[in-house]
Amino acid sequence: MSDTRFVDGGCLCGAVRFRLALPSKWCAHCHCTQCRRFHGAGYVTWAGFESDRFELLEGQDALRWFNSSPGAERGFCGTCGSSMLFRSERWKSEAHVVLGSLDGPIDRAPEAHVFHDTCVDWMALDESLPRVQPTD
Ligand SMILES: [Zn+2]
């Protein structure tokens, strides 16, 4: 596994640090209303990884989980409030990570818009990307 590349990430205050082993599975802009509100952003860009490719390096105590819908939790730093992670029963084997929480680039660019039906009208989008519904 000498060719495995890693990308680290974390929160604004530095209490939570994590590491991801590439490759990722996907990358997409999410326009759902929960992402918008939780992050305070027009949309949120997520990357999906097999969950065993996610390793929490620091912040076991700082990392908090908010139960945002049945079977789904959003991970954030309890000290600075940075929202970084998502996990759910629907995608049990995946760790979803906010691209903006990473220190550097991953192995792919955003590929799609999901939940585009609830997108805001005050932010320009990359119209070259397909609009898809999340799949299992
Ligand atoms: Zn923090």
Ligand SMILES: [Zn+2]
């Ligand atoms: Zn979303």
